[in-house]
Amino acid sequence: MKNAPDLSAQIAKSIRDAIVSGDLDVGDRLPSEAELSDQFNVSRSTVREALKRLAAQSLIRTQRGATGGAFVNKLRFEDAYGQQITTSALLLSMNAVDFTTACEARFALERACAPLSAQRRTADHLATMRAEITRQAQPGLTDEAFCASDVAFHRALVDGAGNPVLSYQLAGAVEAIEPLMNMITFTARSRDQIVALHQGLADALEARDTDALVTGLDTLAHYTADLGATVAAKQKTPQKGN
Amino acid sequence: MKNAPDLSAQIAKSIRDAIVSGDLDVGDRLPSEAELSDQFNVSRSTVREALKRLAAQSLIRTQRGATGGAFVNKLRFEDAYGQQITTSALLLSMNAVDFTTACEARFALERACAPLSAQRRTADHLATMRAEITRQAQPGLTDEAFCASDVAFHRALVDGAGNPVLSYQLAGAVEAIEPLMNMITFTARSRDQIVALHQGLADALEARDTDALVTGLDTLAHYTADLGATVAAKQKTPQKGN
DNA sequence: ATTTTTCATTTGTCAGACATTTAAACGTCT
DNA sequence: AGACGTTTAAATGTCTGACAAATGAAAAAT
Numbered sequence: 001m002k003n004a005p006d007l008s009a010q011i012a013k014s015i016r017d018a019i020v021s022g023d024l025d026v027g028d029r030l031p032s033e034a035e036l037s038d039q040f041n042v043s044r045s046t047v048r049e050a051l052k053r054l055a056a057q058s059l060i061r062t063q064r065g066a067t068g069g070a071f072v073n074k075l076r077f078e079d080a081y082g083q084q085i086t087t088s089a090l091l092l093s094m095n096a097v098d099f100t101t102a103c104e105a106r107f108a109l110e111r112a113c114a115p116l117s118a119q120r121r122t123a124d125h126l127a128t129m130r131a132e133i134t135r136q137a138q139p140g141l142t143d144e145a146f147c148a149s150d151v152a153f154h155r156a157l158v159d160g161a162g163n164p165v166l167s168y169q170l171a172g173a174v175e176a177i178e179p180l181m182n183m184i185t186f187t188a189r190s191r192d193q194i195v196a197l198h199q200g201l202a203d204a205l206e207a208r209d210t211d212a213l214v215t216g217l218d219t220l221a222h223y224t225a226d227l228g229a230t231v232a233a234k235q236k237t238p239q240k241g242n
Numbered sequence: 243m244k245n246a247p248d249l250s251a252q253i254a255k256s257i258r259d260a261i262v263s264g265d266l267d268v269g270d271r272l273p274s275e276a277e278l279s280d281q282f283n284v285s286r287s288t289v290r291e292a293l294k295r296l297a298a299q300s301l302i303r304t305q306r307g308a309t310g311g312a313f314v315n316k317l318r319f320e321d322a323y324g325q326q327i328t329t330s331a332l333l334l335s336m337n338a339v340d341f342t343t344a345c346e347a348r349f350a351l352e353r354a355c356a357p358l359s360a361q362r363r364t365a366d367h368l369a370t371m372r373a374e375i376t377r378q379a380q381p382g383l384t385d386e387a388f389c390a391s392d393v394a395f396h397r398a399l400v401d402g403a404g405n406p407v408l409s410y411q412l413a414g415a416v417e418a419i420e421p422l423m424n425m426i427t428f429t430a431r432s433r434d435q436i437v438a439l440h441q442g443l444a445d446a447l448e449a450r451d452t453d454a455l456v457t458g459l460d461t462l463a464h465y466t467a468d469l470g471a472t473v474a475a476k477q478k479t480p481q482k483g484n
Numbered sequence: 485a486t487t488t489t490t491c492a493t494t495t496g497t498c499a500g501a502c503a504t505t506t507a508a509a510c511g512t513c514t
Numbered sequence: 515a516g517a518c519g520t521t522t523a524a525a526t527g528t529c530t531g532a533c534a535a536a537t538g539a540a541a542a543a544t
Contacts, residue, residue, distance in 0.1 A: 006496070008294060020328060026336055032525060043498045045287055048526090052250060052291045053298035057325070059332075064526045065506025075332045083299070083329070086262060088410075090301075090317045094268055097407060104358070105407035112354035116346070165339060165347035168330075169411050248527070274494060285529045290495090306495045307537030489542065496535075503528075510521070 008049035011040050015050065019059055019072055030060065030070040058083070077164050081171045088176030099228035102177045107221035109173050110154065111214055113161040118210040121160030128156040129202045136195050139188075146191065147181045153198060160205065184231050193223060250291035253282050257292065261301055261314055272302065272312040300325070319406050323413045330418030341470035344419045349463035351415050352396065353456055355403040360452040363402030370398040371444045378437050381430075388433065389423045395440060402447065426473050435465060 005013075018024045031039065036047045051070055054060045058080070061073045092102055117125075132153040136146060151174055158170045186194070197220045204212035247255075260266045273281065278289045293312055296302045300322070303315045334344055359367075374395040378388060393416055400412045428436070439462045446454035 008496090009297075012298070016328075020332065022335070034525085045290075045499090046497065048287075049291060049294045049496095052294045055251075056254070056295035056298040057329075062526065063506085064504070066522095066524045067507055068505075068525050070526090075329070075336050077333060077337065080329055080333055084326075086258075087299075087317070087322055087325070088407075090262065091319060091322055091410065092407070093264070094317050095319065095406070101405055102407055105405050105411065108354040108358065108403075108405075108408060109351060109411065112350040116350065161350075163343055163347050163350075164337070165330075165334070165344055165415065166350060168333065169347065169351065169415055173407065173411055250527090276494080287530090288528065291527095304495065305537090306535070308491090308493045309538055310494050310536080312495090485544100487542100487544070489540100491538105491540075493538090494536085496533105498533080499531090501528100501530080503526105505526080506524085508521105508523085510519105512517100512519080514515105514517080 007042055007046050008053065011036075011042070011047065011050035012053040015054060016059060024072050026072050026074045028072045030072070032069055077168050080168060084168065084172040085175045088172035089179060092176055092180065099177075099180050100225055102180060103221065103225050103228060106173045106177055107217060109170050110158065111217050113158050113166055113170065114213045114217060115210045116163060116166070117157055117160035118205060118208045118213050120162040121205050125156045125160040126202065126206055129153055129198070129205070132156070133195060133198050133202060136191065136198065143184070143186055144182055146186055147178055150181070150194075151175055151178055157201065157205065180228075184227055190227060194220070197223065249284050249288050250295065253278075253284070253289065253292035254295040257296060258301060266314050268314050268316045270314045272314070274311055319410050322410060326410065326414040327417045330414035331421060334418055334422065341419075341422050342467055344422060345463065345467050345470060348415045348419055349459060351412050352400060353459050355400050355408055355412065356455045356459060357452045358405060358408070359399055359402035360447060360450045360455050362404040363447055367398045367402040368444065368448055371395055371440070371447070374398070375437060375440050375444060378433065378440065385426070385428055386424055388428055389420050392423070392436070393417055393420055399443065399447065422470075426469055432469060436462070439465065
C-alpha cells in the first residue's frame with residue numbers, strides 16, 4: 001500500500017517548500033513552465049497542474065506575455081481572509097459543530113480582543129460600530145442583512161485591537177458562523193435586545209472601559225447562545241415542511 | 243482592463259460553490275473528467291487544472307481505477323491545521339509582522355482559552371503538559387527541540403478547553419510563531435525561568451484556578467516579549483557575519 | 485464455489501499544436 | 515533625435531490525441 005503522491009503534488013510541494021523556507025522570495029519569478037518541465041523531467045501539463053495547486057493557495061500569481069511567468073505572491077492578510085472563512089465555514093458544517101461550540105469559540109476569541117480594543121480603538125472604529133447599530137435598528141431589515149451588519153459590527157470591534165494577526169484569526173471565527181446565525185429568525189424583541197447590548201458595547205469602548213466591555217460581551221454571548229438553543233429546540237419538534 | 247480569470251479558475255469556483263452551498267455533499271462523486279469537460283465545454287486538461295486547484299484546498303480527493311474519480315472530501319480539523327499553519331507563517335514573514343505583535347495575538351488568544359481549559363481539562367492534558375515540562379528541563383536540548391516542546395505544551399493547554407474550533411484557530415497562532423521563536427537563543431537562565439512559569443501554569447490548571455492561570459499566562463507573555471525585544475536589540479547592533 | 489483472467493473505466497502523464505497576451509525590439513516618419 | 519506604429523519573440527492558456535497505470539467488476543476457468 002505505497003502512497004506515492006502525484007507528480008504534480010510532489011512538484012508543488014517542492015516549490016512550496018522553497019517559498020516557505022525563503023529560498024524563493026516575494027516577487028521572484030519562477031522558471032518558465034518549459035524550464036520547469038526540463039528541471040523536473042516531466043511534461044508541461046504536469047508542471048501546470050503543480051502551479052495551479054500553488055495558485056489555489058495564493059502562493060503564486062501568473063502573468064501572460066513576454067515578460068510573464070509565475071511570481072511568488074505576497075500573501076496579504078486581506079487575501080487570506082477569504083480562504084480562512086471558507087475553510088472555517090466548511091469545517092463547521094462538515095464536522096457538525098453545533099451552534100453552542102461555535103458561539104463559545106467566537107466569544108472567547110472576541111473577549112480576548114476586548115482589553116486591547118478598549119485601549120487602542122480609534123474614532124473610526126467607534127463610528128463604524130455606531131453606524132451598524134443604527135442600521136440594525138431599522139425595522140425593515142432582512143435577517144441576512146441583520147446578520148451581515150452584526151458581523152461588520154464585531155469586526156470593527158476586533159479591528160480596534162489594532163493587531164492584524166488577531167483580526168485575521170477572528171475573521172474566520174466571526175464570519176464562519178454567519179451561516180449558522182442566518183438560520184435564526186430574529187424576532188423584533190430579540191433584535192431590540194441585541195441592539196441594546198451592542199449599544200452597551202459601543203459605550204464601553206467609547207469610555208475605554210475594559211470591564212464593562214467584557215461584561216457586555218459575556219451577556220451578549222449568553223443571550224446569543226440562548227437564542228440558538230431555542231431555535232434548536234424548535235427544530236427538534238418537526239413541523240410541517242421538512 | 244477586463245479581468246477574465248482562467249477557465250480552470252472559473253470551473254474550480256463553480257464546483258467549490260457547489261460544495262460550500264451543500265449542493266455537493268461529503269462523499270459525493272463528481273462527474274468524471276471526461277464528463278466535466280463535456281459539461282463545461284472545455285478540454286480535459288482544463289478540467290484537470292480546476293480539480294487540482296480544489297485538491298490543493300483539500301476540498302476533493304481523487305482515486306484512480308474503475309470506480310475511481312473525484313470525491314468531495316470531508317475536511318477534518320487535523321487536515322486544516324497544516325494549511326492554517328503554513329498560511330499563518332507566511333503571513334507573518336511576508337508582512338514583516340514583528341515578534342511583539344505576533345506574541346500579543348498569541349497570548350491574547352491563549353488567555354481566551356484559559357477559563358474553559360481550567361474548567362474542562364482532563365488528566366490527559368495535564369499529563370502531557372507535565373511531560374513536556376520535564377523534557378524542557380533537560381539540559382542537552384537544542385533550541386529547536388525546546389521550542390517544539392513549548393508548542394506541544396501550549397497546545398495541550400489549548401486543547402484542554404475541549405473546543406475544536408478554538409484549537410484550530412489557536413494552532414495557527416501558536417505554531418506560526420515557532421520560526422520566530424526559533425531565532426531566539428534561550429540561555430540556561432531563561433529556560434529555567436520559562437520552565438518555572440510552565441510549572442505554575444500546570445499547577446493552576448490542576449487546581450482549576452482560572453485566575454492563577456490567567457495571571458501566569460500574562461507573566462509568561464511579558465517575559466517572552468521581553469526576551470524577543472532583547473534579541474531584536476542585539477540584532478540591531480551588527481555583529482561580524484551578516 | 486472459488487480462483488483466475490479479462491475487461492472497461494477512470495485518473496495520471498506525455499507530446500505536440502495553436503491561440504492569446506505582452507513587452508521589447510525594430511523601423512519609419514517627422 | 516524623438517515619437518509612433520509594426521513586428522517579433524516569449525510566455526501562459528487551451529485543445530487534441532495518445533498511452534500508462536490502477537482498480538473494481540464481470541467473465542471465465544478450475
